[in-house]
Amino acid sequence: MNKLDKVNLIPRTLRSDDRGWFLKVIDGKEQGLPHHTGEVYLTLAVPGQNRGGHYHIKAHEWFTVVQGSALVSLADTSTHEQRDMTLTATEPVTLVVPPGVAHIFCNPPDSHEPMLLVAYSDELYDPADTIPYSFNS
Secondary structure (H helix, E strand, O other), X not given: OOHHHHOOOOOOOEEEEOOEEEEEEEOOOOOOOOOOOOEEEEEEEOOXXXXXXXXXXXXXXXXXXXXXXXXXXXXXXXXXXXEEEEEEOOOOOEEEEOOOEEEEEEOOOOOOOOEEEEEEEOOOOOHHHEEEOOOOO
16 A cells, blocks of 8 residues: 555534634544544634633643733632733743643733644543633632
């Protein structure tokens, strides 16, 4: 068999709403992945909109802003202690969020561009592992 015959296109679903969009680029179910692979996804927020606002019981997540900037709020769901920070594409870092830490990403209202985030979760999506969380303003 020609190696080119092994090339495959996998349809993806871009989920869009008034906040921006969300796209999984790897969902962990693709043929040929190692025994355990999580999900790689992109999410976009237009100026003034939030993405996230939840925590996970099992999943660890890694986040990198690759366009624009994000005002990030993190909260320990046991103590409700909150920490805020800014992530930018011009000074890229990867934020690692363990289970039990709520997280929300806001594209500042005065931003002039969308905020684009690349993320990895070590668990496949499970609605029971995504718990909504309300942050203090």
